[in-house]
Amino acid sequence: MFFQHVYDKSLAQASYFIGCQAKGEAIVIDPQRDVDVYLSIAKQNNLKITHIAETHIHADFLSGSRELSVVTGANLYLSDEGGEDWQYQFPHTGLLHGNIMKVGNLTLEVLHTPGHTPESISFLLTDHPATVDPVMVFTGDFVFVGDIGRPDLLEKAAGMTGTMEKGAKQMYESIQRFAELPEYVQVWPGHGAGSACGKSLGSVPSSTVGYEKIRNWAFHYQDNEEGFIRYLLEGQPEPPKYFAMMKHLNKVPRPLLIEVPRHPKLTKNQFLTAYNNGLKVIDTRNKLDFAKGFIPGSINIQGNNSLSTWAGWLLNYQEQFLLVAEDSQIEELTRKLMRIGLDNIYGYVSNIEDLDLSLQTADLIDIETFKSLQGKEGVQVVDVRGLNEYDAGHIAGTKHVFVGTFPDNLDKIDPNKHVIIHCQSGDRATIAYSLLKRQGFKNVSNFSGGMKEWVDKENPIV
Template identity: 40%
Template sequence: MLLERIYDNDLAQASYVIGCQATGEGVVVDARRDIGVYHDIAQANGLRIVAVAETHVHADYLSGTRELAAATGAGMYVSGEGGPDWLYAFEAEQLQDGQHIQVGNIVLTAVHTPGHTPEHLSFLVADGAFADEAGYLLSGDFVFCGDLGRPDLLDEAAGGSDTRFEGARQMYASLRDRFLTLPDHVQVFPAHGAGSACGKALGALPSTTVGYERRHAWWGPYLAAADEQGFIDELLEGQPDAPAYFGRMKRQNLAGPAIIGARGPLPRVGQGDLAAALAAGEATFVDTRDQGQVHAGTVDGALNLPADKGLATYGAWAIDPERSTSAVVLLADGPEAAQQMWDHLIRVGIDDVAGYTTTIEGLPQHKPQLVAPGDVAAFEKALLLDVRATGEHEAGNVPGSEQLHGGRVLWNLDRLPGEGTIVTYCQSGVRSSVVASTLRHEGYEVVELEGSYSAWAAEHAG
């Protein structure tokens, strides 16, 4: 049996290719939309992808299930659990608890594990050529290394009301009745790692075991003592802020993400054509450099989405494809880099990328304004905006600031002043630059706190 993990550091997301080498058949679980990696793995291992499955309706990225199935002819398998509100709208095999996916000698058994979401499935994997019993669990967003999937996303991002309490109760029952009934030796492969907003303290390890989590995970003592309320309180305490785009991901994944099909190489856009498109509002320029370079000068109205710091994540903060009317043009070193950036953007549904340019020369430019930490208190402003998470703000902040998570700003413009200057900051300046550029693109006057909170705190230490 082949089991290969494909990890996206940008979104802290894992998908899996499982193959039966005896029959040359494979299944992909929790695929992303840029599907070339799965073709490459299949070709390298002599596999034909015959099935594509997903553990649940994802919130943090757009599923590649339909994309991969359309390209390979594979059958699609999704959850049929969770009630009518959680049934997928596109045609696929809807799995109930205990049903199987057979791929050569390999059997994936659906296990309904609600808690993170009502319809959530995990997959027990048995290698029939080696043993009859399952030795592996693809746990999706149910059990992570050292943590659990958060049960509050339906409240945070999908318009639910107090669903987190029922979700937490379901998580407790899923652990008690499903996970802890498995043998200790079963290896657990989750769908996310450290940095994901789908939990609050995910470990960075790629896998764990049932036995290790039973003995060492924070939730173990609560289950051992049958302390359901203590478990619920701890699980719900301190969950990170969810970006607003999670709601769009839920809606699109339930409906079925659009199939892109084969994508040709991105064209290089001439500076004259690009300048005209920017002037006409027909293009959105994305400056992919770090904030230090951007602060030295960037294109008027550009979005700063650093290519090496989470392009998909920050892209989804700054661009709402459901209301945007202009195509993206990327600043890239060349066609290969541009194509890789496009791969990241389509993972969150930002498909309309018109091309790239290698320079900002010849385009209208400005230099973003900064305010020094020592001057920010006296600086004339309408709002001092902390774009970090709630927990970061509560741990320490610049006096007089208001907190609004950077991934929610574009969807909460009514909370911002209609006139005057907004001063933004985060921890180090990366998120602040993303949000500041987003607000400038929307027509706001924005100044950034130089060095952000780290610089301010260092200046005011002691």
């Protein structure tokens, strides 16, 4: 058996390439949208991708299943569980609980494991030349390392009222059945630490059924359904705004993108024309470089592993936008954005100094300056971290406005006051700072040291 774990750090998303070397056949589970990685694996290992499967209709990334199917000719195997409202609306081979997929000498048994979503399935793999017993289970967003999938996304992100409690009850029942699997079976989940699909995902890529029964909180509530549901639903992070769009696009027919697009490097005149016509500018440079000089109205979303998440929170899927990025970064940035369907990149520039624009600089303040302003009349301190972080401890007198929801909550920030922004260590505060400047706020400062510096220097929190 051939096995390769493919991991996208930007979305903490895992996909799997599994092959039977004797027969030369392979299956890909939950592929990302830039599918060239799987084509490369297949070529290098003399395998043909014959099966493509998904564990559920994804909300956190745009699945590459259909792109990969078009390129390879492989069949799509997708869940037909969950009822009429939870069916994929494009051609596929439907899977139900107990179905068996054969990939060469390997078999994958379908397990209906609802809870995260009604149609969620897992795949129990047996490598028949080696054993008649199952060896791996691919759980998607059902069981993670140290956590389980959240059932509240459909209600919170997609507005599907009444699904949260029902999903939690289904998850409790699914966990009971999962616990009956042999303890030696390896668990390969759909996400790792950093994903918004749970609240305490482990950073180790895989586990075993037995180890999860020991360390995963969900298995400590097997005789307490009420306590299980209460703990599962409390303290979940804010679901990114783009999740609703992903849920829709992964379910219905859509345009396919079978190659990573090449976006043009714009001339000065091309950029200025687009900029003056109102296209948003996303500056992907380091926050310190941004602070030294930035295009008026531009939004600083650094090109690190969080780019996709914050772009998904803040960009409109129907609008084109511009990038500020280095030539060497543009392909990787394109991949990160296309993985959540943000394809409307008009073009990019790498040197803003050549645009003949009057650049702005950011007002970064240190902790001593922050303390000297704290509590003064006419000063408003805004904490832009997540609500769970804020509730766990914050600086006295701060206003909480989560950065992801800034455009919808500007009325909570007083433009007539000196506004001081902070987060944990500066990245989110830079996004918030640039958003306020874009909206015309004049007197804004960024306490870039944030809560990390505040706590490290033993200052009080409430």
